[in-house]
């Protein structure tokens with residue numbers, strides 16, 4: 001959704017931007033290319049993404065700075081800096097999926113799934129050491145349907161599960177009757193990955209911080225891949241606009257007056273062509289907000 005990102009950020013107009021999710025650097029590069037005056041600070045909690053960006057840093061000398069940070073640490077790392085545009089493209093990168101780090105159900109290695117390889121919680125911990133009820137909530141919230149309860153039972157019976165291949169086998173044994181075109185392991189792996197990386201609390205931290213790091217008339221653009229994330233972003237942007245008619249999904253003080261304008265009441269979605277080229281984009285939803 002590169003052209004939508006650039007347009008919603010107003011990147012062609014020039015300015016300084018924060019890409020909170022550097023990943024493979026595709027959006028960072030596009031922002032730098034959109035205007036030769038653009039400056040980008042690009043953050044990620046994955047050190048391998050930062051290492052791969054060294055080439056970009058030298059190519060765009062003086063215009064790109066990279067920063068190791070998760071969303072919940074950004075406040076202390078940015079020390080009061082504000083930006084014209086802030087982007088977060090949530091979820092997992094292609095490099096992570098292809099890196100034999102346990103993100104893909106086609107991997108054969110250990111159950112890991114950590115975006116930050118120094119984090120203490122791994123998929124092994126979540127799969128093998130989480131109580132049945134908590135595991136059920138993780139899977140159910142993650143989008144696993146009516147099989148969630150049976151899947152918990154199967155996981156508990158198969159413990160300790162050491163590898164991604166074994167986990168995928170257990171999931172497929174439960175969901176073997178599924179008519180969905182998705183591999184039955186897709187949603188369960190996503191749910192476990194989101195728990196390993198605290199992805200919803202991290203998003204909550206970013207939404208809490210956003211009004212402090214986006215400049216007057218600057219924009220926040222967020223791409224989500226999960227309905228819970230999209231609901232959280234939409235609810236918060238509606239609250240900021242001052243038109244909240246639904247209870248807040250997340251804790252935190254509501255603004256007393258409007259903070260700006262919600263630009264995408266209807267989420268922007270990838271084109272059919274983009275989904276054909278990159279099937280992982282099928283669930284992407286882009287939302288944008290302009291601060292007053």
Ligand SMILES: C[S@@+](CC[C@H](N)C(=O)[O-])C[C@H]1O[C@@H](n2cnc3c(N)ncnc32)[C@H](O)[C@@H]1O
Pocket residue numbers: 020021022023024025026027028043044045046049069070071072089090091092093094115202203
């Ligand atoms: C979908 S990829 C971003 C792809 C990138 N926009 C590109 O064009 O290549 C998401 C990236 O965000 C990072 N990420 C996800 N949640 C994060 C968080 N809470 N804090 C910091 N980085 C995060 C992941 O490590 C991953 O590299």
